[in-house]
Amino acid sequence: MTVSSPPTPAALLTDLYQLTMMQGYHAYGLHTEEAVFDLYFRRAPFHGGFAVWAGLEPVLDLLESLRFTDADLAYLDSLGLFQPDFLEALRGWTFSGRVTAFREGSVVFAHEPLLTVTAPLWEAQLVETALLNTLNFQTLVATKAARCVLAAEASPYGGQVVEFGARRAQGPDGAVSAARAAFVGGAVGTSNVEAGRRFGLPLTGTHAHAWVESFPDELAAFRAYARLYPDSTTLLLDTVDTLASGLPNALTVARELRAAGHELRGVRLDSGDLAYLSGRIRAALDEAGFGDVKIVASNDLSESVIASVIGEGGRIDVYGVGTQLATAGGEGGGALGGVFKLAQLGGVPKMKLTGDPAKSSLPGVKQVWRAVNAQGELVFDALTLGDAPRTGERVSDPTNPLRASRVPGGLTWEPARDTVMTGGRRTTAPETLQAAQARARAELARLPAGTRRALNPHIYRVGLGDDVAGLRDRVAATLRPAAE
Amino acid sequence: MTVSSPPTPAALLTDLYQLTMMQGYHAYGLHTEEAVFDLYFRRAPFHGGFAVWAGLEPVLDLLESLRFTDADLAYLDSLGLFQPDFLEALRGWTFSGRVTAFREGSVVFAHEPLLTVTAPLWEAQLVETALLNTLNFQTLVATKAARCVLAAEASPYGGQVVEFGARRAQGPDGAVSAARAAFVGGAVGTSNVEAGRRFGLPLTGTHAHAWVESFPDELAAFRAYARLYPDSTTLLLDTVDTLASGLPNALTVARELRAAGHELRGVRLDSGDLAYLSGRIRAALDEAGFGDVKIVASNDLSESVIASVIGEGGRIDVYGVGTQLATAGGEGGGALGGVFKLAQLGGVPKMKLTGDPAKSSLPGVKQVWRAVNAQGELVFDALTLGDAPRTGERVSDPTNPLRASRVPGGLTWEPARDTVMTGGRRTTAPETLQAAQARARAELARLPAGTRRALNPHIYRVGLGDDVAGLRDRVAATLRPAAE
Known part of the structure; x- marks a missing residue:
């Protein structure tokens, strides 16, 4: 069984603003700054308790093969928005970044970084649209x-x-x-x-x-x-x-x-x-x-x-x-609202604040940890800036800092994601679809039964370690306008 | 502005059963029987009163270019379902049929044939999946x-x-x-x-x-x-x-x-x-x-x-x-339920009866007529087997024969569809997207305001002429099992 992806989308399968921003980063010398972007969703689809992560292999195919063809550059030139030096710089452009992600078929939850891109700013910016397009739809249908x-x-x-x-x-x-x-x-x-x-x-x-x-x-x-x-x-x-x-x-x-x-x-x-x-x-x-x-x-x-x-x-x-x-239809279906947000630039943590707290992003380079109990069941996931959370450490709800609890003992913590690409190349051979299906089946079986429930599921907990929550609060404080 | 379609789907962008049925028609000498299939939907999307018809030009591109490549045939051979003589017959296969359809941008309604394919049975059967795939989605998003x-x-x-x-x-x-x-x-x-x-x-x-x-x-x-x-x-x-x-x-x-x-x-x-x-x-x-x-x-x-x-x-x-x-989301969205149903074969009217009257199909070769009043407004559409309905003629609801009315006077009847392909080739040059957009704008302006309403719209009437209703009743009577 092969994992060949759908026809690789062209470099132009992107939103216009990605290209105008790329030109801007290039013009101001920001394009090579190391950026870290996190891809995540804020609500599981279908009002459910989980999602089945899918689409990683096609995305890695895309990143390995992404190029601007002469025809792409000629079209961009025709728009009257792009300078010759920028178009010339796109001629040899490839994706050179690192990708850390859940493996396909993993069971995943709201607010955890499912895929993190670490790359020169203009590379990470360009691929946002195509990554979201593929991963949102694949994950939605797999779910x-x-x-x-x-x-x-x-x-x-x-x-x-x-x-x-x-x-x-x-x-x-x-x-x-x-x-x-x-x-x-x-x-x-x-x-x-x-x-x-x-x-x-x-x-x-x-x-x-x-x-x-x-x-x-x-x-x-x-x-x-x-x-x-x-x-x-x-x-x-x-x-x-x-x-x-x-x-x-x-x-x-x-x-x-x-x-x-x-x-x-x-x-x-x-x-x-x-x-x-x-x-x-x-x-x-x-x-x-x-x-x-x-x-x-x-x-x-x-x-x-x-x-x-x-x-x-x-x-x-x-x-x-x-x-x-x-079409992944039904209530809460049709589209998965995955987003791709800047978390760090040139070593400096970044976040979007906005007027809507639920749409704020989490700054910093986060690790995703998954707790397993003695029966092998998945218990909860936690985000930290480094090691797994310690027993007794405070973890808080990503959208409501007032909801917090202490990490119980007796849990085994596993890193939930792998580094799947470095220097723009896969670190390992592509997985088969059979392997991804088997992983989904195994992980679903390890989920609490209430979380698998189709209607009104038990919400599987994703907690922020104190280091992540603290960083978020510090960055937010530097951003708030003086008027507040 | 060009109308070039998305990359033309391969001949294999179809359901397996289309190919197994094609082989069957070929084996039993039915493949060259002239078939007439109607494409229609049973409910306007979004619980609305209308749909904007889109996707015709990409479909005509597809029909003009559809071929089985050597790689297609090798894959089909590998499935162990197809005989060498059938695969050989597919080698030179092209679509040779006639297509009658609304022009893109037309405002259309439930139960009227939006596109009619007249072609050798195995040609019409194959293209069902790809036609529905394109026309359902294009029409849904345009609406x-x-x-x-x-x-x-x-x-x-x-x-x-x-x-x-x-x-x-x-x-x-x-x-x-x-x-x-x-x-x-x-x-x-x-x-x-x-x-x-x-x-x-x-x-x-x-x-x-x-x-x-x-x-x-x-x-x-x-x-x-x-x-x-x-x-x-x-x-x-x-x-x-x-x-x-x-x-x-x-x-x-x-x-x-x-x-x-x-x-x-x-x-x-x-x-x-x-x-x-x-x-x-x-x-x-x-x-x-x-x-x-x-x-x-x-x-x-x-x-x-x-x-x-x-x-x-x-x-x-x-x-x-x-x-x-x-994604054409929201209530009543996500997918348009267009279907493609056999209406006539070798000159004999055909229909599907099923246990669900709303899912029965209409036999015969139908004409679609659009009534316009003195103010230029669209008033209602009617299906007949020939000329426009006469003033005073009875027209009935496609799903409820008891709901019928008489055609009022003072109306001008226009044929709603054109013959857009004969012998597998377009009859005229492709229309531009600008022309399609202009048609949609003009036709929406001619719709009764209540039919344009987003919520609880006035249902625009599509009536069956007495000849169509009579044919349906006669064909249905021949199909009912003796037990009823």
Whole structure:
């Protein structure tokens, strides 16, 4: 399985202001100052308790290959905003920085630096837009997939998730990259052929209503499909009427396949009451001796629909989640609000204060520590300026300094992030998507059950060590205008 | 201004089942049967009354260039699902069909065929996924942009919308193609440099908080930016404190620029109470003689936030709409549920019945007619099998046959769609994005005001002529299983 990323975005996949600021840093000799930027989000998506981090490998591909082509420079020149010496300086420009980040598939939380770029100021500034674009979307979809997988696996009969959303995804690349992220989050396959090719993902598919309508009747259509694909046929039951027509015709074909030495793989429901219909169909299949025929469902599924179908006794084996997975839709979805904020420049801690305390940033070079208890469960994460927090040390809420507690004993602290790039090159070979999916599965299993909950989850704690909180308060004090 | 589309998706940007069905049609000699497929949606996005149709030109580009490459065929071969004769048949495959569609920028409604493909069955089947992928997303974002523009223009002082969403968009292409669609829907520019290059869109930008933090203080940062861009500077006011620091520093720079023969272009608000702050800032700028300095706002804007800011007396000139525009977020957004359904095969009308009446499709080759009254306003649309409906003819609701009315007199009927492709080639040169934007503007102005309303709009009527309704009922009767 490969991890090749989507087509590498050009250097111009950025906001105009990144380029006008780059020219400014260059003009004032600030461009080579060492900058530290942190990428983080302020709220987990879907009003949930966690996110599944995804998109790191495509971002490292991007950083390794980023260049301004002659055509890029000619276009910039045409805008009338850029001086010849600046455009000339871009000609040999590459990214030379260091990246520290969580590995793909890690379970991550609000307010912790997920990825930190240490690079000459103009390099770090340019890559903000492309990094956020990729990491926000990949993490959002991986999180949605994990939520759907957790919902499906809650059934006493088990359940798998496949990604079916290409036709509603946000553009061609939205479809392909969503399939990648869905796999990281635990989906077992996709219907998207291009995603299958690009990332080596398992492909899955049934047939459409148009197939049935192209034959004299439904039974003829089912037979024709099964004759071509005797070992991989999943029949769509609802072109005419699921129980009165689709089901008996599918049973006929299942018997005919078995008589010829094959087995029907599955049936698919695409409308109606999925809980009721799947129960009826499971009973009919079992009674007829087809206990191994899988029931696949589609039709506007989401983690909440999956939970509801299971809660009402539905017997679905495979959930084909389309729109809601490929676009990461639903409440609190659609976009992840990750940001990329300057934390230090030329060795001096920096922060944005703003009028809105929740939008302030954390200055300084932070380490992220993850506490594990004796049972191997994740307990909480902490940010410090150096070593792991000591037992008894005060840690405070990133958005509310008044909420603080003491670090309990009996915890093991692990560094949560790795240095994944130095000098603009990866430090290790790319990870496979299978490794990322396995990490997500393992970390989700180590989370407190309340934090995995889809609705009203327990909020996993991310605390600021006293050194981080103290630095923030000191920097903020130097910034406040005299009028305050 | 060019209309070049995003990078043309490969033939494999499709669902696996399209290819397995294609092989089936080929195996059974059905592949060359003439098929007619209609593309339509069942509900306007955002719980609104209309959609702005976008994405036609990229789709025509796609259809003209679609091919299976040797690499595509090698990948398909590796899946073990496809026979050599079928793969060989794909080697020379091109799209040879006819396309009838609304022109980009048209205002369109639920249940009307927006685009009809008439082509050999296997050609029409393959392109379903890619057509839906592009047209669903382009139409969704163009509609969102139009809603934001309508909200902004409701201000007594006017207002413009620019697209700022690259960092939260769904993948790199999601960002670039969203900028295109936003322009069709009425946005006047984008921050996305790649979108600017690819589509010739006007670029716009300010600076970020990091710029301010990279200088000894805010005033030094403002001066440095203005010195470089004396005729195109928009200063971000909230890095420290909008009113206590950003505003007085911006006024200082505005005076210095004027003394040097230039003018500050604008100031930007990115946090806080936009209505209150913009009112205070407008007054301060006007009082200081800077009535032409524009106020730009960003920070999670949407059509409802824009309306609220205007309703509370805000004085914003330019709304930089990011996440909500590039991802078409908000209630009823995130995805447009367009579908592509077989309407006729080999001259025989076809339909999908299903257990859910709202998901049934309309058989036959339909014409779309648009009624205009003496004032030039759009009144309603009607589907027939031929000529425009006659005065007094019965037209019925597509989802509820009991809701019907008679066509009033005094209307002029216009065919709503054009034949835009025959034999797999465009019939006319591509339209410019400017033409599409102008059409959207003109058609929105001709819509009943209640239909333009953002919340609880008047539902614009789309009626079925008696011939269409009669055909549907006859085809449905032949499909119902004997058990009913």
